[in-house]
Amino acid sequence: MDVSTTAGGVEMLKRDIPPAHFIFMIRSFSLLSETGNEKHESGVFQACDKKWRLCVYPKGKKKQQADNGDNGDGHISLYLQIVDTHNFSPGWEVYAKFSLFVYDHVQDKYLTVKDAGGKVRRFHYMKTEWGFDQLLPLSIFNDPSNGYLVDDTCAFGAEIVVVSNATKRECLSLVKDPKKNTYTWRISNFASKKTQQFIYSDEFTIEGSTWKLKVFPRGDSSAKGKYLSFFLESADSSNLTVNDRKLYAKYKLRICNQLDQREDQEKEATCFFGGSPAVTRWGYYYFMLLNQLESAAKGFLLNDTLILEVEFMFLTKFSEF
Known part of the structure; x- marks a missing residue:
């Protein structure tokens, strides 16, 4: 299993096992741009007793929105969002490690993308999304020979581990x-x-x-x-x-x-x-x-x-x- 780490501290590898929690398939992917929306959301799914959704930016997340300040232009961006937080206590925080996935139809594998070193992300009321603004260059993603977009169909996924936040705050x-x-x-x-x-x-x-x-x-x-x-x-x-x-x-x-x-x-x-x-x-x-x-x-x-x-x-x- 080949593992590569980008300069931005993102670890990428391919594996046979599908994501444990959610798969989001999109057909007629090229038509998404005609909707005028830069962001497309999956339905809500549950993992680790929390509710989430995937957010896909087909043309990349803009620089002012991106997590690391990079411009997502020329890339596909993929984010994990925590949802249904209105019942959480004031000042809520959720700490999680997660992996996001892109299915490779050619190799029948899943490209796994995660923060290097098992970095834990802090979701809170002012920051409900974390992810990767430069998940894949569009030139690679759109080329059917690479397996990510075949017959105008692609699939993304998510796997989440919520880190127990046992800290008592008073x-x-x-x-x-x-x-x-x-x-x-x-x-x-x-x-x-x-x-x-x-x-x-x-x-x-x-x-x-x-x-x-x-x-x-x-x-x-x-x-x-x-x-x-x-x-x-x-x-x-x-x-x-x-x-x-x-x-x-x-x-x-x-x-x-x-x-x-x-x-x-x-x-x-x-x-x-x-x-x-x-x-x-x-x-x-x-x-x-x-x-x-x-x-x-x-x-x-x-x-x-x-x-x-x-x-x-x-x-x-x-x-x-």
């Missing part, structure tokens, strides 16, 4: 004053909940992270019987622990004054949640004296309802890209 950003940065928790029938050691709010999500508020109505630990204890707790703590990830938050915990909001009781906190050993909650054991909280004149507990809030000022956001 972006960390610090969000200041995130949107919808305040969560309000109304606790009705608060008197009936004083017998419970602690109570939780519903879970809520801010910038992709899930949280809940935790309150000890009669205080926790050394604050028991004297103070209300108030904490912010990460509902993603198990995921943070698995990934050994730390989630920074700067926030205010607040008990709302229902008579005068200027008298709200609030305390600021900063914490790195997660890590190892994991920090799952952060707040205050001695948040507010019970005798102040339970005084109707103070305005914090009205109609047996307590209103608590958390307001985020800064928050770490993790996202994939």
